Amino acid sequence: xxxxxxxxxxxxxxxxxxxxxxxxxxxxxxxxxxxxxxxxxxxxxxxxxxxxxxxxxxxxxxxxxxxxxxxxxxxxxxxxxxxxxxxxxxxxxxxxxxxxxxxxxxxxxxxxxxxxxxxxxxxxxxxxxxxxxxxxxxxxxxxxxxxxxxxxxxxxxxxxxxxxxxxxxxxxxxxxxxxxxxxxxxxxxxxxxxxxxxxxxxxxxxxxxxxxxxxxxxxxxxxxxxxxxxxxxxxxxxxxxxxxxxxxxxxxxxxxxxxxxxxxxxxxxxxxxxxxxxxxxxxxxxxxxxxxxxxxxxxxxxxxxxxxxxxxxxxxxxxxxxxxxxxxxxxxxxxxxxxxxxxxxxxxxxxxxxxxxxxxxxxxxxxxxxxxxxxxxxxxxxxxxxxxxxxxxxxxxxxxxxxxxxxxxxxxxxxxxxxxxxxxxxxxxxxxxxxxxxxxxxxxxxxxxxxxxxxxxxxxxxxxxxxxxxxxxxxxxxxxxxxxxxxxxxxxxxxxxxxxxx
Ligand code: C2O
Ligand code: CU
Numbered sequence: 001x002x003x004x005x006x007x008x009x010x011x012x013x014x015x016x017x018x019x020x021x022x023x024x025x026x027x028x029x030x031x032x033x034x035x036x037x038x039x040x041x042x043x044x045x046x047x048x049x050x051x052x053x054x055x056x057x058x059x060x061x062x063x064x065x066x067x068x069x070x071x072x073x074x075x076x077x078x079x080x081x082x083x084x085x086x087x088x089x090x091x092x093x094x095x096x097x098x099x100x101x102x103x104x105x106x107x108x109x110x111x112x113x114x115x116x117x118x119x120x121x122x123x124x125x126x127x128x129x130x131x132x133x134x135x136x137x138x139x140x141x142x143x144x145x146x147x148x149x150x151x152x153x154x155x156x157x158x159x160x161x162x163x164x165x166x167x168x169x170x171x172x173x174x175x176x177x178x179x180x181x182x183x184x185x186x187x188x189x190x191x192x193x194x195x196x197x198x199x200x201x202x203x204x205x206x207x208x209x210x211x212x213x214x215x216x217x218x219x220x221x222x223x224x225x226x227x228x229x230x231x232x233x234x235x236x237x238x239x240x241x242x243x244x245x246x247x248x249x250x251x252x253x254x255x256x257x258x259x260x261x262x263x264x265x266x267x268x269x270x271x272x273x274x275x276x277x278x279x280x281x282x283x284x285x286x287x288x289x290x291x292x293x294x295x296x297x298x299x300x301x302x303x304x305x306x307x308x309x310x311x312x313x314x315x316x317x318x319x320x321x322x323x324x325x326x327x328x329x330x331x332x333x334x335x336x337x338x339x340x341x342x343x344x345x346x347x348x349x350x351x352x353x354x355x356x357x358x359x360x361x362x363x364x365x366x367x368x369x370x371x372x373x374x375x376x377x378x379x380x381x382x383x384x385x386x387x388x389x390x391x392x393x394x395x396x397x398x399x400x401x402x403x404x405x406x407x408x409x410x411x412x413x414x415x416x417x418x419x420x421x422x423x424x425x426x427x428x429x430x431x432x433x434x435x436x437x438x439x440x441x442x443x444x445x446x447x448x449x450x451x452x453x454x455x456x457x458x459x460x461x462x463x464x465x466x467x468x469x470x471x472x473x474x475x476x477x478x479x480x481x482x483x484x485x486x487x488x489x490x491x492x493x494x495x496x497x498x499x500x501x502x
Contacts, residue, residue, distance in 0.1 A: 017373035021496030025154045029394025034361030068489040071146035073168045079123035081116040086127045087135045100228040102191035109192030110223050116171045118202045124167045134158030138182035141279050141442040143421050144169040146462025152183035153491050153499025171199045175279030176254040176300040182501050186471035194258050196221045215248035223256040232319035243324045245307045253303045257295040260470040266292040269313040269331045276302035280440035284348030291341045297416035298443035298469035347437025356455040360401040369411040374477050382478035395482045397458040408451035418443045420464040424454040463489050475502035
C-alpha cells in the first residue's frame, strides 16, 4: 500500500513538474514581496500572462501595465556607435589549436571588441546567418533598458537564421563589460558567441591624457576563455599573448572571465593595483604583491601594472598569460600565490548614495540541492529557498525600492551569482561587514557554506534574470527573476517557442 502511494506521489511530482509548451517567465516562480507592498497589478499580470497562452502570441499589456518591449532607449535618438554582428555556426580552428564545432561573430571568436564613450548611444545590429538554435546578445554588466537585455523568451524572441535584431542603449556606465549569447547559452558561449564591450569615460582635456605622452598608458583587453577541448585562451590566442610596452609604461589590463568557473590571476615582474571590478572603479586601490585576484565566472578585474626598467610583466591565469614589455623581454612563469586579495577589505570606504539600513524589501536567495523533477526530467537539481522549477521565488519589486538580499549557499558547490540590469553592493560576507572600497558586482562567487548580504536600488524596470553564471547550473534550475510590479512580458519560453535562454 505504502509502495503504491509512493509511486503515485513520484508520478504526481513528475507530472506536476512538466511545463506547458509555452509559458511566461512570470509564471516561473512564487511571488515574494520581501516584506514590501504586494500589488493588485501583479495578480492581474499573472492572470494576463496565463491568458496569452500557448504559441507565443503576444497580447498587449492592459492599462496600468508596461510591456517589456516598451522599455527601450529613446527611439528618436541617432546612434553614435554602430556595429553589425553576424553570427555563424562553423568549424573553428584557433591558431595552433584543435578544430571544434563552434560559432563566430563577423568571422572570428571572440567577436569584435565594441568600444564606446560614456553618454554615447550604442546600436548593435545582430544578424543570425545560420545558427540553427537562434541567437541573442546580452550585455553582461550593462544596465540596459529591459527590452535590450537579450534574454530569449523573456525580453525578446531568439533571432532565427536569416533574422536580425537591433540593440540600442546609452552608455551610462564606464568600465569593462562583455556581451554573449543568451539563447542555449551554455553551448553558444563556450563555442564562441561572445566579445568584449568597453565603455570609456568622456575624454579628459588635461595633459595627462595627451596622445603620445611618455611613459604611455596602455589599455589592454584580455578576455579569458576556454573553448571546447579545454583550449584555454586570452583573446582567442593559446598560450602566451605578447603586448608591446616600454619601460615605465603603465598598463590597464582588463581581464574578463568568460568561462563558467572562477579563475585566479596574478602578476610577476610588477606589483599591481586592482582598479576596477565588474565595471566599477574601486576607491583608493593600493599596490598589491604576492596575492592573486579571484575573478568570478562572468566577472571582470582591471589590473594596473607598470613595465619594469628591464624585463617584462607577466599577467598569468592558469593555462594562459600575457607578457607585457619590449619585444623579446622575458618574465618568468610562476605558480599562483597562496594568498588571495580580499575585496571585503581592499581600498577605502566611500559614500554609496543610498541607505541599505532603510531597505524597502529584504529577500533570501538560499541555494540548495535536492532530488526531484525539472520539466519532467529526474535529477539532483539546484533549489532556491527549497523550491525548484516553478517553485522558486520570484522577487517582486517596485521602481525606487532599496532592496537587500541575503544569498546563502548550502548546495555543496560554489555559484557565481549574476543579476541582470542592476549592480549589487556587497554589504557583508558571513556577517562581517565590508570595510574597504564600496564593492559593486554584477557577478559574485558564493562558495558552499558562505552567505553574502548585498543591496541594490531597483531603478531599472523590467523582468530581470537572477541566475548562476556557471551556465550548466542555470540550465539545471539555478535561475529566477527579479520582476517589477506592473511589468509584463509578451515573450514565451518552452519547447514550442524556440526560446531557451539557458
Ligand atoms: Cu552573462 Cu544571464 O548572463
Ligand atoms: Cu552554479
